[in-house]
Amino acid sequence: MPGTGWKTTLSQLWSQLRVDFKSVIKSTAFILLTLIGLLNCIPSFQYATDGYGTSNLPITYTMVDIIRGAFYLFIIAILTFFTGSLVWKERTAKVNEIYDALPTRTWTGYVAKYTTILSLAFLLNVVAILAAIASQALHGFDRFEIGVYVRELLVLDMLGFAFLIALFMFIHVISPNMYLGFFICVVLVIVNDFIWGILDI
Secondary structure, three states: OOOOOHHHHHHHHHHHHHHHHHHHHOOHHHHHHHHHHHHHHHHHHHOOOEEOOEEOOOOHHHHHHHHHHHOHHHHHHHHHHHHHHHHOHHHHOOOHHHHHOOOOOHHHHHHHHHHHHHHHHHHHHHHHHHHHHHHHHHOOOOOOOHHHHHHHHHHHHHHHHHHHHHHHHHHHHHOOOHHHHHHHHHHHHHHHHHHHHHHOO
8 A cells, every 4th residue: 555644745746846857858848948048148148248339347237137138038938838738748648547546646746847847947047147157257257246146036036937837837727728728828928028018117
């Protein structure tokens, strides 16, 4: 008889998390989107010292703004795609009934999927930070202000991503179709960006 205690539950959660995380980071879609995002972001780092014909220092706040402007679109694309892919993984493979019959708690699967996507956002931000720091060093600027990167990108922005991922998961759970779920998520992102743009916030 399989164990039913918290130790067993946490073990099942960790196992599911590892499987989901490895499947995502090894996927062609994740690798391509990450590389394209970096290729879009890195050239912007090189122009961080240019401003209205003058030479500026590549300060950390400038690099943070560049990451948000040039890389976050790709992070959101990755989160949108893989949230749907993971939520619908069992149903797409037509093994959802078998999966539901397994001796695991229902919430462990959702928590594992949510944590996987949140970990992706964290990992991508860390990669962007390392690229920004490398660019600062190449410009001869060594005042990296790691605390600013951590506060702005790994704390404040991660809170926003955490909410966005939860919203995406909720949409896909209640959606009758994966592609309809994708469509609703994309519309919400566009509407959200449009509203904040109108409010100039």
